[in-house]
Amino acid sequence: MTAVRRPKLAGSWYPGDRSGCMREIEKYLESRPRPTSADLKGVGGVVPHAGWYFSGRIACIVFAALADMVKEPDAIAVIGMHLAASSPNYIMAEGVWQTPLGDLSISTDLAQELVSGFSFQVETVARHKTDNTIELQLPFIKYFFPNAEILPLGLPPRPESLDIARSLADLAAAKKKSLMVVGSTDLTHYGPNYGFTYMGSGEDAVKWVREENDRRVVDLIVKMDPEEIIKEAMTNQNACCAGAAASALAAGLKMGATKAEELFYATSYDKMPSESFVGYVGAVF
Secondary structure, eight states, X not given: OOOEXXXXXXXXXXXXXXXXXXXXXXXXXXXXXXXXXXXXXXXXXXXXXXXXXXXXXXXHHHHHHHHHHSOOOXXXXXXXXXXXXXXXXXXEOSSEXXXXXXXXXXXXXXXXXXXXXSOOEEEOSSSOOOOHHHHTXXXXXXXXXXXXXXXXXXXXXXXXXXXXXXHHHHHHHHTTOOEEEEEEOOOOEEBGGGTBOTTOSSHHHHHHIIIIIHHHHHHHHHHTOHHHHHHHHHHHOOOTXXXXXXXXXXXXXXXXXXXXXXXXXXXXXXXXXXXXXXXXXXXXX
């Protein structure tokens, strides 16, 4: 019997049943922004990972845009996890991950190839971190790409993560498996809850996060500069999973992407004004 990883955040961070997920996704798709560039390859994107109330629509429109651009891929690598530069690499290498919309199988062949070439902390159904960065994307994947396998990865903000991502792109090409790579990160975590109050509080702080601190890293995502994304985030605290976003872009470049486009930017302040808030962006490439 195939081992099944149960969702830990269904029913709290996002709906816990099929009908609830379907209702939310269909609502997110109403009047959604769409890419305008004809140069996008549709090989990947960057998505946020707050609870669906705050950022679910942004993540959803990224997956919807990718589904519009390309046929269903054989595998989708979902790169995330809140990791320090000194953290190990993480991977789930076998089994299935359950979502309210159905199970997603792990791309075991790609996982085994990566494990044989790089050092990983291998997660299992019985032994794994509870982490929102990947889990919150899985119902969207099941909705838009119901037959695709997934490859859950945790890659820290360091240059070696980019090498892993490029190797993944090469491995998929060698196996003639179509691949999509999605990096999961939120942006600036600002305010007393996060110990980051560089601009004090109030509208000046919100404006600074939106127009300066977040904008720097969003511009680097659009520029497709993975090395600089890591440096920028480590310096200015404006991407909580910079290794994930940068690695997805590195893989995308290896797969022929030359352009990225920002689809939507928002903050949790837009939904719930507070001294503590978080930025989110959705992008495709």
